[in-house]
Each structure stands twice: as C-alpha cells, then as structure tokens.
Amino acid sequence: MRVSGSASSQDIISRINSKNINNNDSNEVKRIKDALCIESKERILYPQNLSRDNLKQMARYVNNTYVHYSGNCVLLSA
Numbered sequence: 001m002r003v004s005g006s007a008s009s010q011d012i013i014s015r016i017n018s019k020n021i022n023n024n025d026s027n028e029v030k031r032i033k034d035a036l037c038i039e040s041k042e043r044i045l046y047p048q049n050l051s052r053d054n055l056k057q058m059a060r061y062v063n064n065t066y067v068h069y070s071g072n073c074v075l076l077s078a
Helices: 009-017 026-035 052-062 070-077
Strands: none
C-alpha cells in the first residue's frame, strides 16, 4: 500500500486498518501497524534542556527494541 500526498496520520492509520489482508501481506501490515506507534510522551522524553538524568532516561527509551529507529537519530543529534 502506498500513501502519498499530504495525508494525516489518522488517514494513514484508517487506510491500514481497513486494508484486506492476504496471507502474503499479513506480516507487512503487522510491521507497519507496529511502526505507527503515536504517543504524546515526546515532551517528557525529549526536553529542551538536557541533564544527565534526562539523557539516561532517553537512552533507556531508545534502547528499547520496540522503538522506531528515529529515536536513535534524535539521541545522536543531541
């Protein structure tokens, strides 16, 4: 499934949830659904001013294998 243009995250999730799943596509759809973990914890995990404790908390969060790789990019850019 290809999503192009300016689609909101709600639209993308509804398209994925409404997709008819074939046996070949079931693993791919599961991977996409797992990658679309939308949470509002960003302010807590990525504060404006970094302290040693904040950095440790970010490292614990990023080292979780369920987290998408973009968390690593944020940590490395800090």
